[in-house]
Amino acid sequence: MEQINNLLSASNVTDVLFYVFAALTLLCAVLVVANPFSRNPVTSAMFLVLTIISMSGLFLLLHAFFLAAVQILVYAGAVMVLFLFVIMLLDLKEEQRRRIKFFGLAAGLVSVGIVVSIFVKALASVKTDAAPPTLEGETYALGKLLFTQYTLPFEIVSVLLLVAMVGVILLSKKKLE
Amino acid sequence: MNVGLHHYLFVSFMLFSLGLLGVIMRRNLLVIYMSLELMLNAANLALVSFSRFNNKLDGQVLVFFIITVAAAEVAVGLALIVALYRKRQSAHVEDLTSMKL
Numbered sequence: 712m713e714q715i716n717n718l719l720s721a722s723n724v725t726d727v728l729f730y731v732f733a734a735l736t737l738l739c740a741v742l743v744v745a746n747p748f749s750r751n752p753v754t755s756a757m758f759l760v761l762t763i764i765s766m767s768g769l770f771l772l773l774h775a776f777f778l779a780a781v782q783i784l785v786y787a788g789a790v791m792v793l794f795l796f797v798i799m800l801l802d803l804k805e806e807q808r809r810r811i812k813f814f815g816l817a818a819g820l821v822s823v824g825i826v827v828s829i830f831v832k833a834l835a836s837v838k839t840d841a842a843p844p845t846l847e848g849e850t851y852a853l854g855k856l857l858f859t860q861y862t863l864p865f866e867i868v869s870v871l872l873l874v875a876m877v878g879v880i881l882l883s884k885k886k887l888e
Numbered sequence: 889m890n891v892g893l894h895h896y897l898f899v900s901f902m903l904f905s906l907g908l909l910g911v912i913m914r915r916n917l918l919v920i921y922m923s924l925e926l927m928l929n930a931a932n933l934a935l936v937s938f939s940r941f942n943n944k945l946d947g948q949v950l951v952f953f954i955i956t957v958a959a960a961e962v963a964v965g966l967a968l969i970v971a972l973y974r975k976r977q978s979a980h981v982e983d984l985t986s987m988k989l
Binding site: 722725726729730733736737740741743744745750752755756759762763766769770773774775777778781782785786789790793794797798800801803815818819822823826827830833834837845846852853856857861864868871872874875876878879882883 | 890891893894895896897898899901902903904905906907908909910912913914916918919921922923925926929932933936937939940943944945946948949951952953955956957958959960961962963964966967968969970971973979
């Protein structure tokens with residue numbers, strides 16, 4: 712009985728944590744896209760960092776521990792630092808508010824509407840009576856899968872990283888006469 | 889009510905829609921790029937929740953690959969933006985219309 716009570720309170724805690732992290736993620740994402748107080752790209756970048764960190768909280772709640780760590784290390788660490796570097800490098804001014812064109816607005820609304828209708832349909836077909844999940848995304852299991860079943864994609868991704876590195880150096884180098 | 893696959897998918901869909909809205913609405917090239925990252929992250933969240941609720945680890949491996957590819961993609965894309973800025977002195981999409989008919 713006590714064990715069941717423990718389990719229940721634990722699942723309640725994870726439920727509350729889910730709502731907290733989900734609200735934080737969505738709020739920060741809204742502030743990335745449409746911040747009413749500032750049109751500065753640096754603000755957007757900072758809120759994107761917050762979005763990514765709260766999303767790694769969601770990953771933790773889904774027991775994907777390794778991916779939560781990678782999310783913070785790679786996204787919030789490397790990728791966002793790269794973004795901030797480029798923003799500082801370009802010395803961007805704040806985005807001016809320009810007149811919204813009718814055609815662009817209509818196209819945007821239609822495409823968002825189509826995507827939302829697809830999502831609603833997909834959500835309606837989700838089965839809810841599934842057994843409670845038991846999967847653990849710990850590093851050991853993930854690494855084992857990565858180096859047995861997914862060895863070839865792993866190697867290909869390493870080649871892709873090399874290609875990207877060479878490409879970036881070529882792109883950002885000044886032309887030599 | 890317990891939190892299930894529904895809830896995670898809803899959050900992921902909202903994130904994706906927000907990213908799409910950002911890509912369409914914003915005019916700054918860098919902010920558009922950040923919105924793209926948001927959409928990629930929404931896909932990651934959906935994949936992780938699918939993997940959790942189907943008791944299969946393959947989804948998480950796919951997310952691992954997506955994160956790697958996204959890092960490479962960000963590096964290349966930002967290099968392109970910097971090269972473009974050097975040439976045009978602007979990162980506004982409305983100033984970059986030379987391919988327009």
